[in-house]
Amino acid sequence: MYLVRKIRLIVIGENKEDVNEKYKFIRDAQYAQYRGLNYMMGQVGALYYSCDRNISSDEFKTQYMEIFRASNQVVDGIEWGTGIDTRSLVGTRIKQDFSTALKRGLAKGEISLPNYKRSYPLLTKGRDIRFYTDYTEGELVHDMVLEPDFNLYIKWVHKIHFKVVLGNPYRSRFLREELWKVLCGEYKIAGSSLGFDKNGKLILNLSMDIPVNKEKKENMNNVLGVRLAYAKPVVAVVNSTGRCFMIGDGERLIGYRKKMRNNIRRVQQDVTLAAGGSGRAKKLAALNRFKDREANFAKTYNHQISRRIVEIAKNNGCSTIVLEDIGNIYDVDNIVLSNWGYYQLHQQIEYKAQMQNINVIKSQLVAEKQMQTMLETIELDKRDEFIAKSLSQIDIKQKKK
Numbered sequence: 410m411y412l413v414r415k416i417r418l419i420v421i422g423e424n425k426e427d428v429n430e431k432y433k434f435i436r437d438a439q440y441a442q443y444r445g446l447n448y449m450m451g452q453v454g455a456l457y458y459s460c461d462r463n464i465s466s467d468e469f470k471t472q473y474m475e476i477f478r479a480s481n482q483v484v485d486g487i488e489w490g491t492g493i494d495t496r497s498l499v500g501t502r503i504k505q506d507f508s509t510a511l512k513r514g515l516a517k518g519e520i521s522l523p524n525y526k527r528s529y530p531l532l533t534k535g536r537d538i539r540f541y542t543d544y545t546e547g548e549l550v551h552d553m554v555l556e557p558d559f560n561l562y563i564k565w566v567h568k569i570h571f572k573v574v575l576g577n578p579y580r581s582r583f584l585r586e587e588l589w590k591v592l593c594g595e596y597k598i599a600g601s602s603l604g605f606d607k608n609g610k611l612i613l614n615l616s617m618d619i620p621v622n623k624e625k626k627e628n629m630n631n632v633l634g635v636r637l638a639y640a641k642p643v644v645a646v647v648n649s650t651g652r653c654f655m656i657g658d659g660e661r662l663i664g665y666r667k668k669m670r671n672n673i674r675r676v677q678q679d680v681t682l683a684a685g686g687s688g689r690a691k692k693l694a695a696l697n698r699f700k701d702r703e704a705n706f707a708k709t710y711n712h713q714i715s716r717r718i719v720e721i722a723k724n725n726g727c728s729t730i731v732l733e734d735i736g737n738i739y740d741v742d743n744i745v746l747s748n749w750g751y752y753q754l755h756q757q758i759e760y761k762a763q764m765q766n767i768n769v770i771k772s773q774l775v776a777e778k779q780m781q782t783m784l785e786t787i788e789l790d791k792r793d794e795f796i797a798k799s800l801s802q803i804d805i806k807q808k809k810k
Contacts, residue, residue, distance in 0.1 A: 410621055410763055411599060414584060416613045417574040418563065418603075431569050435603060435611070438490025439531040445499040446525040448483050452476045453507050454522045462516050477504070490531070492566035498532040498600075530604030530614055538598050538615070539564040540573075540591055554589045561588060563613070571613075580705075583712045591617060619764055633722040635758075636733040637746050638793040643714055646797055647725045653797040656717050662710060662746075669703040708753065715757035722767050729768040730758060 420435075422428035453476060460469040475481065477500040489495045506523050513520050541562050542549055553559055561573040573588075575581050590596040597618040606612050631649045638644040642657035676696045683689035722730050732755060746754070759769045 410619050410760065412587070412596075412617045412619050412760060413601075414587065414615045414617070416584070416615050418571040418611045418613050419574060420611065421562070421570040421572055431567075432611070434490065434567055434569070435531065436605075437488070438493055438495060439529070439604070440527065441487050441489050442495050442499060442531055443525055443527045443529055445484050445487050445489070445496065446502065446529065448487075449476060449481075449499060449503045450506070450522055450524065452481075452483060453503060457507075457522075464511070490567070493531070493533060493537070495532065498534070502532065528604065530602035530612075532600065532602050533565070535598035535600055535616070535618075537566050538601060538613075540588070542592070549592070551589055554585045554592075555582065559585075571611075580709055583709075583716070587617065595620070621764055621766060631725065631727045632729045632731055633718070633725065633727040634731050634733075635718055637751070640793045642746050643718065644793055644797050645718060645721055647721075647727060650725070652725065654717075654721055655793060655797075656721075657710075657714050665706060666703075669699060669706070673699045673703070711754040711757050715754055715761055718758055719761040719765060719767065722762065723765050727767065729770065730762055732758065732769060732771050734771040 420428050420431045422431055453473070456469060456472050456476070457464070460466050463469060464473075479496075484496065484499075487496075510520060510522055515522065541564060543560050544553065555578050557578050559575065559578075561575060563571040563573060565571065575585060578585065587596065591598060599616040599618045601616045602614045604612055604614070631647070633645055633647055635643060635645045638655075638659075641655040641659045642662060643655075645654040645656060646652065673696065676692060676699060680689060680692045680696060683692050718730065721727075755769075755771070762769045
């Protein structure tokens with residue numbers, strides 16, 4: 410399976426001019442790719458319609474292959490970035506995107522052919538991204554990766570080197586753990602991309618090929634039932650033993666969310682009252698910063714919860730995690746997570762579980778009408794115990810159908 414992580418990079422250079430020249434190389438290569446993508450997709454589109462949308466015709470097949478040959482004069486004038494092999498990567502991307510467009514209804518007119526923005530990330534092969542540190546291979550140990558002063562670098566094409574911005578060790582712990590596995594060779598780097606975010610910062614979209622644990626579980630009927638809760642973020646119960654786990658710090662989550670929403674509400678009011686000009690722009694920038702901060706906190710928190718859930722499933726020999734669908738949950742506004750990051754949490758549980766060969770499904774664990782009748786009479790801080798008891802008393806394995 411593949412996992413993609415966004416990582417901020419800083420170009421390393423001998424001086425300011427050298428750094429600027431290297432940033433220019435990346436932007437120029439990105440612009441060349443933008444031209445190549447649109448030129449070649451334009452050729453494919455023109456051919457497709459001139460052949461009356463018949464991709465099975467000999468004329469289409471022959472001319473389609475010609476578009477991707479080195480003799481294609483339409484893209485000959487493009488100055489591709491040295492050492493990146495952008496032309497080959499552009500051809501591969503066009504083939505993939507054209508095939509996807511056909512599957513999604515291009516022939517029926519339901520969608521149009523894609524066009525590419527100038528900001529489209531610069532494609533790069535995994536073999537061209539080489540991580541290294543300040544330590545020799547024998548000196549580097551796992552705990553060093555988690556230290557605040559740990560430095561990580563990337564050697565790329567055109568003799569360009571980057572410093573990886575890791576940030577706070579606590580907040581970036583999961584990323585550091587993943588990069589440690591890259592350094593050890595456990596995770597392989599796949600085709601990735603480089604681009605600039607809305608603030609002009611350089612971002613690497615690092616794609617990692619992660620091995621999946623193929624080990625079969627001894628007890629295929631052992632299931633972990635997971636439900637969002639009211640005092641703690643999550644309640645999890647192992648069906649075979651009835652063991653219950655209360656996961657996460659509800660007070661911390663609620664306190665942070667309340668603080669951030671108050672800040673966002675206050676700044677939104679300021680934006681509404683601002684007449685315009687630089688004052689309004691500054692307030693909008695502040696509003697976006699608060700929203701980004703809230704999103705980053707939710708993502709980190711979901712990483713912690715999902716990791717714990719999968720860890721519990723693995724340690725208890727569970728072959729399946731059954732996650733209660735949020736649409737089935739009574740009084741959803743009063744659960745700790747509410748709608749805040751629920752779907753992201755589900756995705757993170759899925760990919761972490763897949764790495765351990767554990768299935769994940771959404772289902773209805775408990776008859777919600779029956780649950781609702783009981784929960785209405787129970788105070789919020791007592792509901793989690795009732796949920797755990799209810800989960801431990803049902804045959805969760807029947808819910809896998």
